[in-house]
Amino acid sequence: EAGVAQSPRYKIIEKRQSVAFWCNPISGHATLYWYQQILGQGPKLLIQFQNNGVVDDSQLPKDRFSAERLKGVDSTLKIQPAKLEDSAVYLCASSFPWTKDTEAFFGQGTRLTVV
């Protein structure tokens, strides 16, 4: 089966610019996640969608980050304006919902460098 697709793979922007990342989850996966992974650390959950509704966005810096999942399939994550500390790998993951023992399937990630 096709995996989680993300684009672009790499992005370099200047601080205060905006950037958007795209994710297409595995077909049939209702749950979609965006994680931020800073170099040398483990992934940190930014936002979790169930279909096209937000389940948890408690760790999303809402003053600059936004995410949407229209029609419950593809999702975009946007940063506006970007700061130097936003440099990280942004990982999208998807999973089946509502099961106790669910594993997450991750995309390759987008490596963002803010200069």
Place this chain on the structure above:
Amino acid sequence: SQQGEEDPQALSIQEGENATMNCSYKTSINNLQWYRQNSGRGLVHLILIRSNEREKHSGRLRVTLDTSKKSSSLLITASRAADTASYFCATAPSAGGTSYGKLTFGQGTILTVHP
């Protein structure tokens, strides 16, 4: 915020040796999962152990879980150069519902296996 800590932060061994990584966490969990991340790539699910299980095997992997100590260990036997990667533990909360999929990752252990 990160759920817990992993140790060692880095591990260097020779091919054929066993590698053991440890993970500690802080809150009640439904399950604990281990993921592998090769350089520049997304995370790949390795194994899941439920909170009512104490040990689980999958191929060359052996995972133990001690909920009283809030700790887990991952053993890779007869390691290969291809096992070189970062390994992360991730916990799923026991809160239930949509929280099942909300994974919290540790900082990771960097494993290097020398041929």
